[in-house]
Amino acid sequence: MNIPSGLPPLPPATTVPWSAEVIEAHRGLVSTFGISYRALNLDESNPIRLGHHLKQAETFMASIVDVLGVQQVNPLPTTYIETIREAVISLTDGLRAALSEATSAFVILLSK
Numbered sequence: 001m002n003i004p005s006g007l008p009p010l011p012p013a014t015t016v017p018w019s020a021e022v023i024e025a026h027r028g029l030v031s032t033f034g035i036s037y038r039a040l041n042l043d044e045s046n047p048i049r050l051g052h053h054l055k056q057a058e059t060f061m062a063s064i065v066d067v068l069g070v071q072q073v074n075p076l077p078t079t080y081i082e083t084i085r086e087a088v089i090s091l092t093d094g095l096r097a098a099l100s101e102a103t104s105a106f107v108i109l110l111s112k
Contacts, residue, residue, distance in 0.1 A: 006030065013074065029068075035053070036056055036061075040098055050099040050102055054095040054096055068081060
């Protein structure tokens with residue numbers, strides 16, 4: 001699974017600058033993505049931590065991408081939205097797989 005280590009910066013605005021809301025939403029998305037990516041790549045697989053980051057990816061990150069994708073005034077390029085959507089989906093899939101593995105390992109540990 002090829003998960004990008006971060007999200008790309010906002011593309012250059014073509015007509016008017018990006019709104020403060022778009023900039024802040026993107027900043028929050030980039031920050032949350034980076035934190036969740038680092039949690040996924042930690043050596044210790046903590047099911048609670050992974051579950052938290054999975055929920056962040058499924059709810060917060062996905063909803064921010066959706067909101068950024070429907071901007072009516074000065075919309076972001078469709079290709080950019082698809083790039084960040086695919087990155088969030090890859091991260092979500094990676095977190096889901098890691099959580100499943102960590103939970104299985106934890107259950108095996110408890111049964112010994």
